[in-house]
Amino acid sequence: MGMRRRSSSTDTTTTDTTTTTSGGMDGGGGGGGGMGGGACYVYPGAPATPGLTNADVTYDLGIDMQIPLTMDDGNTINMWGFSDNGGNMDGMGGGGGGMGGGTFPSPAMRMRQGDIVHTNLNVGMMWMHTVHHHGIEPAHTSDGVGHITWDVANGTYTYQWRPAHAGTYFYHCHTNTVLHAEMGMYGVLIVDPPEGAGTLFSGGPTYDVEAFWVVDEIDSSWHNLPWDAGTCGGDVGLNELNPDYFVITGVDGSGNSAMNLPPISATVQRGQKLLARYICAGYHPQKIRFGGLTGKIYASDGRPLPKPVSVTEIRAASAERYDIIFEPTERGTYLIETDIIHWVTGDVLGTTRTSITVT
Amino acid sequence: MDKRIDRRTFLKFSSAGIASALLGSTGLLSWTPRAEAATITQTFYITEGFITQPDGIDVYFRGFSPSTNSLTVPGAQMIVQEGDTVRITIVNTLGTSHSFKIDGVVDSGRIYGGQTKTIEFQVNNAGTYLYYDARNAPYNRLTGLHGGFAVMPRGSSDEIYDGSPRFVQQYFWLFHDIDPVWHNAIRNRNTPNTRYSPRYFTLNGLSARPPGAPGAHDPNVDAMADPRSALHGHVGDRTLLRVLNPGLCQQSVHTHGNHMEWITDNGQVRDEVWSKDCIYLEGNMGKFDAIYPFESPPDAEPPVNTGTYPMHLHTEMSQTAGGGMYMFGALTDIYFE
Ligand SMILES: [Cu+2]
Ligand SMILES: [Cu+2]
Numbered sequence: 050m051g052m053r054r055r056s057s058s059t060d061t062t063t064t065d066t067t068t069t070t071s072g073g074m075d076g077g078g079g080g081g082g083g084m085g086g087g088a089c090y091v092y093p094g095a096p097a098t099p100g101l102t103n104a105d106v107t108y109d110l111g112i113d114m115q116i117p118l119t120m121d122d123g124n125t126i127n128m129w130g131f132s133d134n135g136g137n138m139d140g141m142g143g144g145g146g147g148m149g150g151g152t153f154p155s156p157a158m159r160m161r162q163g164d165i166v167h168t169n170l171n172v173g174m175m176w177m178h179t180v181h182h183h184g185i186e187p188a189h190t191s192d193g194v195g196h197i198t199w200d201v202a203n204g205t206y207t208y209q210w211r212p213a214h215a216g217t218y219f220y221h222c223h224t225n226t227v228l229h230a231e232m233g234m235y236g237v238l239i240v241d242p243p244e245g246a247g248t249l250f251s252g253g254p255t256y257d258v259e260a261f262w263v264v265d266e267i268d269s270s271w272h273n274l275p276w277d278a279g280t281c282g283g284d285v286g287l288n289e290l291n292p293d294y295f296v297i298t299g300v301d302g303s304g305n306s307a308m309n310l311p312p313i314s315a316t317v318q319r320g321q322k323l324l325a326r327y328i329c330a331g332y333h334p335q336k337i338r339f340g341g342l343t344g345k346i347y348a349s350d351g352r353p354l355p356k357p358v359s360v361t362e363i364r365a366a367s368a369e370r371y372d373i374i375f376e377p378t379e380r381g382t383y384l385i386e387t388d389i390i391h392w393v394t395g396d397v398l399g400t401t402r403t404s405i406t407v408t
Numbered sequence: 409m410d411k412r413i414d415r416r417t418f419l420k421f422s423s424a425g426i427a428s429a430l431l432g433s434t435g436l437l438s439w440t441p442r443a444e445a446a447t448i449t450q451t452f453y454i455t456e457g458f459i460t461q462p463d464g465i466d467v468y469f470r471g472f473s474p475s476t477n478s479l480t481v482p483g484a485q486m487i488v489q490e491g492d493t494v495r496i497t498i499v500n501t502l503g504t505s506h507s508f509k510i511d512g513v514v515d516s517g518r519i520y521g522g523q524t525k526t527i528e529f530q531v532n533n534a535g536t537y538l539y540y541d542a543r544n545a546p547y548n549r550l551t552g553l554h555g556g557f558a559v560m561p562r563g564s565s566d567e568i569y570d571g572s573p574r575f576v577q578q579y580f581w582l583f584h585d586i587d588p589v590w591h592n593a594i595r596n597r598n599t600p601n602t603r604y605s606p607r608y609f610t611l612n613g614l615s616a617r618p619p620g621a622p623g624a625h626d627p628n629v630d631a632m633a634d635p636r637s638a639l640h641g642h643v644g645d646r647t648l649l650r651v652l653n654p655g656l657c658q659q660s661v662h663t664h665g666n667h668m669e670w671i672t673d674n675g676q677v678r679d680e681v682w683s684k685d686c687i688y689l690e691g692n693m694g695k696f697d698a699i700y701p702f703e704s705p706p707d708a709e710p711p712v713n714t715g716t717y718p719m720h721l722h723t724e725m726s727q728t729a730g731g732g733m734y735m736f737g738a739l740t741d742i743y744f745e
Binding site: 089090092100102165181182183184185186187188189190191192194196197209210211212213214225226227228230231278279280282283284285286287288289290332333334349350351352354355356364365366367368369392393394 | 463604605606607618619620621656657658659660662664665666667679680681682683684685686687688689691705706707708709710712715716717718722723724725727728730731732733734735741
């Protein structure tokens with residue numbers, strides 16, 4: 050690891066065409082994270098998308114590296130994310146340049162099964178990012194994995210895909226993923242069946258109310274790192290995720306902030322059906338409990354289960370999704386708690402809370 | 409095999425020594441079913457040494473190796489069939505006691521330093537197993553004394569168990585996590601007393617190397633190029649993944665390109681096969697079997713039948729080495745050819 054290398058890849062296959070400059074291992078240094086710092090093992094590019102055709106749905110995403118997230122204790126953590134104004138900017142400006150507009154989580158995507166979708170990612174010259182639509186399985190040129198194709202840099206790349214299966218997904222950055230996804234570069238991705246929202250999948254259950262439980266942990270000690278931290282070597286602590294904040298769908302979940310905040314919390318009348326879309330967006334495993342309610346899992350990872358399964362809690366690993374239908378019969382308020390569990394010790398590191406109110 | 413004696417008088421191995429000791433011309437786990445049971449013999453030498461990690465740090469390991477002068481982590485992949493008699497000779501070249509165990513199948517008991525012991529057992533239950541040193545648990549296992557062991561149904565080449573979903577080819581994926589402080593304590597015959605902090609993550613004994621890195625594309629160094637790990641198939645080449653976790657970290661095994669058919673979990677056949685892009689792999693010897701179907705990636709526009717996709721752990725800390733170095737962890741590539 051004595052060399053600093055920058056790879057470039059301009060075609061659909063991985064190449065080792067590198068320009069090598071002298072330099073040491075300095076990946077952990079600095080705070081700005083601009084390209085001048087010398088990222089290693091990134092694959093800059095934004096070529097034309099093979100087979101580009103007209104889209105039914107288009108998302109224009111930019112980059113925002115300055116998204117303040119205020120926690121219940123009053124501390125503000127810097128998050129990164131996608132903005133929905135990327136397409137309006139040139140490579141240097143606004144969204145692409147990281148000047149704002151982003152949210153945590155990033156803007157939701159929602160389309161119908163069979164739509165041709167374009168995700169236009171506009172990235173400025175200060176850093177590299179990609180979009181990987183997790184659980185969506187497109188051509189590798191639209192999969193957003195840097196080492197196989199390219200990390201989008203200084204331009205706009207169009208990911209083209211056409212979801213074949215309705216369900217719950219999410220999208221996230223896949224550049225220096227360990228850091229970028231933890232920093233918040235993800236958003237919910239829902240594929241509705243041809244019947245539209247209100248049906249989970251064709252031939253599957255309908256629902257009246259929808260809740261989104263995107264549970265994640267934050268290690269604030271990671272949140273001052275530059276975008277390319279560790280890529281050239283050096284110990285920047287990315288093997289240790291010791292979270293001190295626990296969020297649900299972008300809100301501090303450790304207290305009461307998400308208890309009464311639709312569409313995280315939900316209010317449902319007896320006789321109605323609630324669909325909860327649960328995404329394990331952190332890295333440590335989780336266990337979600339339904340406060341005495343029994344739900345039925347109808348789908349996971351964007352695929353229907355052969356048989357729905359009745360559960361009062363679910364254990365989940367990173368990036369798993371579960372679609373749970375509740376048909377509550379008793380009035381009351383039910384506490385939905387998700388424990389974040391250390392990947393080695395099994396200790397509960399923190400818990401997020403929201404609620405279902407049945408009227 | 410590249411090996412040399414270092415100043416600590418231990419054998420030191422570049423990771424280049426690891427895969428080549430195991431591989432023939434193909435890394436695929438090849439299997440030809442037999443009508444008759446057979447006696448399978450295998451000799452393992454318990455050895456020790458240092459393996460250089462992606463950040464240049466040498467870390468102490470022990471292994472079930474093919475010879476006295478080698479170090480193989482994990483040990484050789486073994487595949488047998490139901491009804492076979494397996495005769496394993498363990499030559500313990502070290503001064504410490506070790507054992508050879510397969511849960512529910514065989515336990516050698518204590519093998520003293522310098523002792524050679526032969527165990528013989530019959531295998532009756534098809535499935536995916538970890539063989540490992542159960543003494544001083546989990547420490548001896550963590551230093552590298554483990555390997556994959558598969559029992560095929562009698563006379564079958566394409567099932568996990570009798571009547572299971574069928575496959576065309578099969579691979580072991582052994583995921584491991586490594587805390588060099590613990591390994592060093594064990595080397596010094598101490599019980600680790602520090603908080604477990606894994607710094608290296610391997611697939612079948614190798615960390616990945618991103619394109620452009622030293623060792624990238626070298627099948628003896630780069631888990632993305634290791635034919636034991638990287639999946640190669642054409643559309644329709646349904647591929648069995650025998651996934652084992654000798655390490656301590658709970659993992660999320662994530663494939664791009666296709667969902668996996670999740671068939672067994674910790675040795676139990678699941679009631680229903682779920683189609684998953686992430687599967688929960690428990691730490692401390694968790695395991696599952698899944699089939700990667702090699703179907704045309706379903707969401708491509710225009711449709712494609714070829715391409716390259718990653719498999720990586722979504723527990724992303726495992727994608728690092730030495731506290732950084734993203735993509736020098738436990739991942740590989742999947743080739744639709
Ligand atoms: Cu990014
Ligand atoms: Cu993902």
